[in-house]
Amino acid sequence: MFYKDERLALFIDGANLYAAGKALGFDIDYKLLRQEFMRRGKLLRAFYYTALLENDDYSPIRPLVDWLHYNGYSMVTKPAKEYTDSMGRRKVKGNMDIELAVDAMELASRLDHAVLFSGDGDFRPLVESLQRQGVRVSVVSTIRSQPPMIADELRRQADNFIELDELREVIGRPPREPREARTEAEAPVAGR
DSSP states (O other): OOOTTTHHHEEEEHHHHHHHHHHOEEEEOOOHHHHHHHHHHHHHHHHEEHHHHHHOOTTTTTHHHHHHHHTEEEEEEEEOOOEEEEEEEEEEOOHHHHHHHHHHHHHHHGGGEEEEEEEOOEEEEHHHHHHHHOOEEEEEEEEESOOOOHHHHHHHSSSEEEEGGGHHHHHEEOOOOHHHHHHHHHSSOOOO
């Protein structure tokens, strides 16, 4: 439930939202997402949180980060940490939970409604704290994936749970095919 005159902020856990969309088989159109929540209330801020690999020559997320930054999103990034696990596999760690929580707490006195795009149960205490300050909290994630992408304790704490799959028609776009698959499918057939 949204009210036209309420002050909104979006807090998007980039990695979590990407994984939820992927599990449901669609990509997020961030222009449509922002427009949808501008329609639902007075959107004060749309924060997007992601860790970036700084040492790579090219990061596949860099074009998205740049586009979001130029199109009305407040970008919060930090360098991801790379390490090798006990099996010798290269792993990347880039948790943005603290940054998201600090921003939400700082903005709470100016908000009527916070919309959290994450299913991470670590955010349950944040949601509870925002509620104690009089902020309504909606959480956007999915229970339709296997396994569900939202922690039960977060879903129970939220004032409103919004199933991401139900936003598919409003903010979704079909996932892109890998370049090589698209090239083969679109390649002209000899003799035609």
